[in-house]
Amino acid sequence: MSLDTVKNATETPDASQPWKELGLKEDEYARIREILGRRPTGAELAMYSVMWSEHCSYKSSKVHLKQFGEKAPQNDAMLVGIGENAGVVDVGQGYAVTFKVESHNHPSYIEPYQGAATGIGGIVRDILAMGARPVAVVDPLRFGAADHPDTRRVLPGVVAGIGGYGNCLGLPNIGGEVVFDACYQGNPLVNAGCIGVMKHEDIHLAKASGPGNKVILYGARTGGDGIGGVSVLASETFDDTKPTKRPAVQVGDPFQEKLLIECTLEIFKEKLVAGIQDLGGAGLSCATSELASAGSGGMRVELDTVPLRDATLSPEEILMSESQERMCAIVEPQHVDRFMEICEKWDVIATVIGEVTEGERLEIFWHGEQIVDVPPGTVAHEGPVYNRPYARPSWQDALQADDAGKLARPQTSEELRAQVLALVSSPNQASKSWVTDQYDRFVQGNTVLSQPEDAGMVRIDEESNLGVAMATDGNGRFAKLDPYTGAQLALAESYRNVAATGAKPLAISDCLNFGSPEDPDVMWQFAEACRGLADGCLELGTPVTGGNVSLYNQTGDIAIHPTPVVAVLGVIDDVNRRTPMAFSEAGQLLYLLGDTAEEFGGSAWSQVVHDHLGGMPPKVDLGREKLLAEILISASRDGMIDAAHDLSDGGVIQALTESCLKGGNGARIVVPEGLDAFTFLFSESAGRAIVAVPRSEELRFTDMCGARGLPVARIGVVDGEEIEIQGEFTLPLAELREAHETTIPALLA
Missing domain, CATH: 3.90.650.10 (PurM-like C-terminal domain)
Incomplete structure (x- = not known):
């Protein structure tokens, strides 16, 4: 099959393309053609399809999420807010803490172990990309009826995946929840959170600036796992007769991730990067377009230089792959040799795959042929915005x-x-000790509270005993009865749990788990929950620093209970005074x-x-x-x-x-x-x-x-x-x- 280049796309405007199979709507495909002034190449179509997916673009939720900014309380602790890999807050003594909660729901139903394991891996890299050392994880979980046979398939695999990955990384699992309800039978919720610690001056952002700076891909080789994960798997409803989409589930290697963490922290210590982004959902499509869009110029990438596990992968597959344990760094030329030395020391593969350019285009080449030429912002940040119809359910x-x-x-x-x-x-x-006993809760020696306490707590300074606490809560039954109140009850309970340990609540992250946005009943639930959470955060003075929206959580026509999970982070001056x-x-x-x-x-x-x-x-x-x-x-x-x-x-x-x-x-x-x-x-x-x-x-x-x-x-x-x-x-x-x-x-x- 001949390579679909930019030149070829210009010359063959009527060539048939699989936009529908990639999760795009007809009007979305037409919009891409309008942006480019031609049909997209296969590689461009792949990039737009994953980046304009529900999971990456928030196209059905943006109009409601903006309340979190519009109603944000004044809070001097906020250092980095919504829009980056994770939010960052000031906790005193020169320390900053970054934290976030995300979902890995659909992959964990299909492949419970790998789905849950890579959920932990992905959230840890989000925290790492901010410049922080990850210090603890949490795992809010929802499963179907406890006595259902499939729960016995899914739950042990999920727990083993979380424990297996987190324990290998040496990260204590200090909190979370395990909830059973028949509404989650075909669609368990596997949410994962992470906390990271750094000094204020060590905060890093995801942007590519400085023409001539090199784009370095480092970490694991790129494979065929996870292809289409965010567009195919996380952005559509499960058909209860066909839940088998295994190629879209990533495969994790926690030992590779541990090397990546230590390698990255040493690179940070020597101040060798000008910008950095982890590779999670949408893989290279996301990392390249977001870095370029957030920077001051363009980017040129030589895609054929990407290290592969599978030499048969097409350019489209390489761009869509969500293989784990990968990062993308922007490095000034004079720092490249030292960057490579540190990667070699930690046995981490690192390859210069491109550079920042003067222009305003993201250009990707395959063996010298141009296969992508797009404005990066249109891929990363200017996707569709839907005002989905919503109405209070008749029931x-x-x-x-x-x-x-x-x-x-x-x-x-x-x-x-x-x-x-x-x-x-x-x-x-x-008691959930059967679950929590499979997690190492005390590795690193700084855990002072963990399950089943109201909130997990870790010491972040061994001299002053400064510490942080985190709790996650969300009651889908309350939210089904009244989503506005239910979201506020989740916030209030998490806030209360943190305070019960003696820590002062500072800020929140959220993971909003709902059914199909194409159902007006579900969109009403989502709109009301967002309104309730925004109003509640304003009154409590706890800003939303970031989070995740997970939609299409339903099997056939049956949606889960609306389940807004709220994580509250708090600070305590001396962990010895914890309650x-x-x-x-x-x-x-x-x-x-x-x-x-x-x-x-x-x-x-x-x-x-x-x-x-x-x-x-x-x-x-x-x-x-x-x-x-x-x-x-x-x-x-x-x-x-x-x-x-x-x-x-x-x-x-x-x-x-x-x-x-x-x-x-x-x-x-x-x-x-x-x-x-x-x-x-x-x-x-x-x-x-x-x-x-x-x-x-x-x-x-x-x-x-x-x-x-x-x-x-x-x-x-x-x-x-x-x-x-x-x-x-x-x-x-x-x-x-x-x-x-x-x-x-x-x-x-």
Whole structure:
């Protein structure tokens, strides 16, 4: 087959092209022809198809995402915001922290191990490309019904992939979630996050400036894996009869990535790069077009110099390949030799594949023949923008009217006790240690909090003990009931989780997982969630630094619950003053902070006991969330509390179970005045936490709460080897532990 050159494309305007098979719409193909003034070459068509895909161009979501900039709160900590590989915030003492959450959903359904592993690899390189050393990862996960046979296929593979890749990199996995729901049956959500640390002066950006500067591709050789991943795999709905698109799933090599990390950090230390970009979604198409577009000139690339694993790859395949463990650097000529020396030292292949030019074009050649001649901005940043139609679903009112508060409640203490056991042993509330024990949570020696704590926390300076905390949260059931409120509840819970450890929330990253944007119901959910998240961040003062949108998460016509996952990053001056969740000493006084109301819509109780989803989610009071956070942070800093646990899924009884089992101590609990035992134990009202207060600090702590206007009620004491709800029932810790810790191993046996 003859090479499709720019000259040939000009001379054969009517040649048939596979634009539809590459995921482009007819009007998009026409727009490409208009931009170029001719038909695209095969290589150009490949580049536009992947870069204009939903996954890369955000063409259906841009109009809603702009709220995150328009409503961004003033925050002096922000150093780099939306638009780069990852956001960066100032955490003090000259340190900057970069963090981000992304999705690898569809690949992880097809090839669970490689899909999840390369999800970790990709997010780590995003952090590395900012100039930072990656220090920790997190993994918010969603699977189908826990007892479904396919869950036993997907979940172990995903967990093994995350653990296998992250453990080999020597990165502690400090947080995340594991959620089961039938709505994710054919479309699990595998979101991955990473935190990186650097000094302010070490921040790097993805731009190619300086004519004559060299373009160096380094890392693994380019192979046939991952071709079309973002355009074919991540940007369309699964057909439930044909989920086999294995060539589009990347294959990872964590040992190569570890070499790449250390090599890159040494290159940064010697200040050898003028710009840098990782190769993830859309591979070389993305790296070259984005670097050139963000720079001050053009770029010329000799594509035939790219090191290959498969010599039969066509130019189009090389441009579309998403092979892992690759980076692209812009290097001044006088630094090239030293750059190459460092790569050779780390056994990393490095090749000069082009240079920055004076012009404003991205030009790519194959054995001397020009196959690409495009304005790089039209590829990287000027793709289609869709104002997709959206409307409140016709079924939304009926769903909200189906009030969970009307469900049958336990009538006796025995029934109440049985429902407590059912709740804490249910797959979503049961211990996830089967999962987290497969991750190295303490490698590098700086992890101070990890699962199942409210937030993971790592020390970033060993002299001052400066640290950062991160939590990820998202409740698809709440978002299905009301996406605006559901997004704010995800933000509030993650914010609360960070504050519960004693860290001050600073900023967020998000991963917005939704169904098909071509469905007006789904687009309404997405629009409402974005609006809710933007409004919430403005009120809490936590800007969105970046994130990811994952659409087409559905099988056939069945979409997942709208699942906005929110990661909040916080800072703590001294990790030695962190607050754990465990009730560690007998005699500690237990206090409930916040107001408890009859709020059961979307609750764990309604799901476990009644298999019900309906009503309204808990109300959100972000002013109360800020006040609660201030109390938790102040109490931690001043030594007024020994333990804290936020209240969310499962309510008070879930938090008591987790804190008692973690500390190995029981608790005697009194139901507060004005509440019945059922509402007290199972309500999921937001803006609440349980704290353990030393007797010596009781007066100081309650005075602080009273002075600041935070409702506080003493509900019991840490004591014994059982949880006793006075006047109702007792549950020995041994029985509770058996119920809580055996569910997941039994399901996956």
